[in-house]
Amino acid sequence: MAFYVFAVIAVVASVLVIAQRNPIYSVLLLIASFGALSGLYVLLEAPFVAVIQIIVYAGAIMVLFLFVVMLLNAPHEETDYDERIHAYEAERGAGVPAERVRGAGAPGVNKVPMRFGGFLAAALAVELVWVLTKGGESGAFPSGAISSVKTIGQLLFTDYAFAFEVTSVLILVAMVGAVVLARRES
């Protein structure tokens, strides 16, 4: 029962994230989706993972997302909110340029990233099929071990040390990349 409640919330919220026009609401729906996922982890008797999900994703990463969306006033599509703003700014005689308001769907968008995205999606689909057909190999974890912080810590720094560190390096590279892109002299 509880599973269906959380599952429905997670799926509906995730769909609405991309169906929403206002980026602030998208961020909030994504948080709701993470919250529902966290509930699913609790049902799987992995409270540690559930709480970490909230701390890391909902508590840290999404706050930064919200921050960025709010600070940059990210180009959002026409919404009630925009109309409010536009009406306000029209009164002051300073309308927002139409270019800024329009999203990525505008004509004349570079085709290369879209092709790359399509390729990536196809690759992921193949991978998904592979995972689904493979089946039966999961369950390597002894039951109850997922909730034990000690087990997770030991596995993370022994068996999975390589994956753990590669992930850290990847995040670091992304951070450096972001700084380089942001500070580029134009």
Add this chain to the structure above:
Amino acid sequence: MTPLLVAQIGLTLFVFVMLLNSAAVMVYVERKVAAFLQQRLGPYRVGWQGVLQPLADIVKLMFKEELRPKAADAFLFALAPIIAATCAFAAFAVVPFGAETTFGGWLPEGLRLQVADVNVAILVVFAVASMSVYGIVLAGWSSNSKYSLLGGLRSSAQMISYELSYGLALAGVLIIGNSLSLTDIVNRQAGTWLGFIPKWFVFLQPIGFLIYMTAGIAETNRAPFDFPEAEQELVAGYHTEYSSMSFAMFFLAEYVNMVTVSAVATDLFLGGWHGPFLPESLGWIWFLVKVGAILFFYVWMRWTLPRYRYDQLMRFGWKVLLPVAVINLLVTAAGVLYFEL
């Protein structure tokens, strides 16, 4: 309905009502202590020595007009105070405040004086603290007012910065306590060293306690770290546009957050309900005394220290508090390994 279940439900309601009450009591205490520190009388007209002042305040807030700016985002504007208050109450759910009791044999088995015994309680406290930022950010954004927005942004920047130190201070205790459960950590602090020093973690983690209290004050947006509502610069910060009960929700959230931070500090550093003279079944009295002392400290700080400047706050958080917290954690871990505590 078994007696234990009834007792558990009763306990949950009791904690909820007491938290509501604690906010009212804290408003009175705050005003009285402030008056005392400033050589004034404070409220004294409503009831004996003004003890009914909080009730008068509540009635006043209830009958005020509920206003919403025309350009505000209606849904988020209504949601923000709800998030703030919910997060404030949610964190207390995992805080134990007394030993297991049967209420003098009334219950067939012991009842833990705690709403929910979660084995990752410390992390839950931390997670809820990190979620409470949303109430303030959304309040600031949805009001569509420059003061609110700046207040909300400042607050979120401040909370994100101090959350790290807060978390690292918690980590030091859980290394010593060797558990993530608050009940286990409190029970590890029973007894004394040399017969008279209580085995409180504050003596093993003095720096951790200081970091926790500093970050805790910053997390709850209290003076001297109350930038989100710096009157001179931001009118009333993120709740500038709020009135009536939705304003009261933020007010409530602030005081309940203070109580929660104090209660967690008591459990983690001051031995929870353990103390001399009283039997274990009356340990909750010690708990109340300790929480009260920390809350008094909170109020005392507010009326003693001037507000920092915003850049000073950020510099202090990132360049002093965080490195000290990291070093404290490393030293603690090394100490635990070396002495095999």
